[in-house]
Amino acid sequence: MKYPNFPKDCKSMLCKYLTKEVFDELKDRKTPNGFTLEMAINSGVKNPDSSIGVYAGDKESYEVFDLLFDPIIQEYHGFGKNEKHVSDFDPNKLDIDNPDPKSELILSTRIRVGRNLDGFPLGTIISKEQRDEVEKIVSGTLKSFKGDLQGEYFPLKGMTSAVQEKLIKEHFLFKEGDRFLEAAGLNRDWPEGRGIFHNKKKTFLVWINEEDELRIISMQQGGDIKEVFVRLANAVNELEKDMKFLKSDHLGYITSCPTNLGTAMRASVHIKLPKLSQDKKLFKTVTDKFHLQIRGIHGEHSKSEGGIFDISNRRRLGISEVECVKDLYNGVKELISIERSL
Numbered sequence: 001m002k003y004p005n006f007p008k009d010c011k012s013m014l015c016k017y018l019t020k021e022v023f024d025e026l027k028d029r030k031t032p033n034g035f036t037l038e039m040a041i042n043s044g045v046k047n048p049d050s051s052i053g054v055y056a057g058d059k060e061s062y063e064v065f066d067l068l069f070d071p072i073i074q075e076y077h078g079f080g081k082n083e084k085h086v087s088d089f090d091p092n093k094l095d096i097d098n099p100d101p102k103s104e105l106i107l108s109t110r111i112r113v114g115r116n117l118d119g120f121p122l123g124t125i126i127s128k129e130q131r132d133e134v135e136k137i138v139s140g141t142l143k144s145f146k147g148d149l150q151g152e153y154f155p156l157k158g159m160t161s162a163v164q165e166k167l168i169k170e171h172f173l174f175k176e177g178d179r180f181l182e183a184a185g186l187n188r189d190w191p192e193g194r195g196i197f198h199n200k201k202k203t204f205l206v207w208i209n210e211e212d213e214l215r216i217i218s219m220q221q222g223g224d225i226k227e228v229f230v231r232l233a234n235a236v237n238e239l240e241k242d243m244k245f246l247k248s249d250h251l252g253y254i255t256s257c258p259t260n261l262g263t264a265m266r267a268s269v270h271i272k273l274p275k276l277s278q279d280k281k282l283f284k285t286v287t288d289k290f291h292l293q294i295r296g297i298h299g300e301h302s303k304s305e306g307g308i309f310d311i312s313n314r315r316r317l318g319i320s321e322v323e324c325v326k327d328l329y330n331g332v333k334e335l336i337s338i339e340r341s342l
């Protein structure tokens with residue numbers, strides 16, 4: 001493999017940190033599962049408009065290719081090589097109110113965490129048999145859930161395209177054919193082994209075998225962030241009784257994309273900010289100050305519509321679950337106050 005030819009205007013972290021020296025040092029390395037540098041960087045090489053551009057194949061990838069992953073992790077999360085990740089998923093520590101009790105600006109709230117099973121490689125290099133096994137284990141446990149979390153599992157295979165499109169449009173299901181995931185090897189054998197579990201109200205959902213083996217999601221209309229957090233914490237607890245998730249002392253929960261390490265938590269609101277969003281500089285200054293990320297309303301790499309944005313915590317590693325949500329809460333309070341003053 002030769003050093004990749006990045007376009008001049010490439011701004012990804014991959015092209016920033018994969019210097020010729022780092023490339024030469026890493027190009028012949030392999031993890032015990034057979035994950036190589038070529039596999040790790042393929043998404044960013046094929047998609048020079050990536051913001052990050054790298055994926056892992058297993059827990060060991062983060063050690064074997066540390067010269068590439070460490071500076072990316074440092075820049076994205078502000079988390080150093082010798083730091084330890086500490087978790088705190090205790091809802092009792094989250095002392096917050098609803099930042100928009102009349103639901104004037106916040107349309108909905110969603111919190112998700114990514115998880116992968118201990119004993120399996122990540123989705124980038126998982127075999128078809130292993131992926132099917134993950135689906136069986138996770139959907140089996142979910143089917144036994146009772147009460148508020150009780151629901152049904154819907155495999156992607158066999159789902160009509162009308163149902164699939166409706167679920168995507170309503171923000172419940174992952175999209176199909178994402179080119180970043182495609183180049184990372186995460187869409188192999190599609191749609192086999194993939195699916196979505198959800199309760200009746202679609203307030204608790206689990207995506208199986210998308211970017212991570214599990215995406216555990218709690219969501220509802222309005223801005224009651226705490227209620228969404230409590231439901232998620234309960235669900236994660238229930239799942240953890242039955243399965244062991246891949247984690248390390250240094251990096252917390254291991255995920256295929258380095259931006260999701262640690263808590264693997266993205267807490268977001270869909271919020272109307274028609275006035276503030278006109279002032280791009282101010283919008284960016286405020287979101288940067290509170291470590292928030294702006295996405296469009298159909299998720300990552302999508303555009304905003306009608307002055308509505310997906311605002312979420314950016315940092316996920318080196319801060320606890322409670323702190324991730326506080327990043328969102330504090331930032332959203334400020335965004336609402338500025339929007340109202342304009």
Ligand code: ADP
Pocket residue numbers: 108109110112168170171172173174215219266268269270295296297298299300310
């Ligand atoms: P992820 O959050 O899993 O990293 P995406 O950014 O692609 O992935 O978002 C997944 C889906 O969740 C998209 O359809 C997106 O619109 C939806 N979503 C995210 N945040 C919210 C929210 N606060 N309310 C409703 N839907 C949301």
Ligand code: CIR
Pocket residue numbers: 043049050051052053054180257259300
């Ligand atoms: C990219 O590099 O653009 C994609 N691989 C997605 C990276 C994750 N995005 C993020 O900012 N959390």
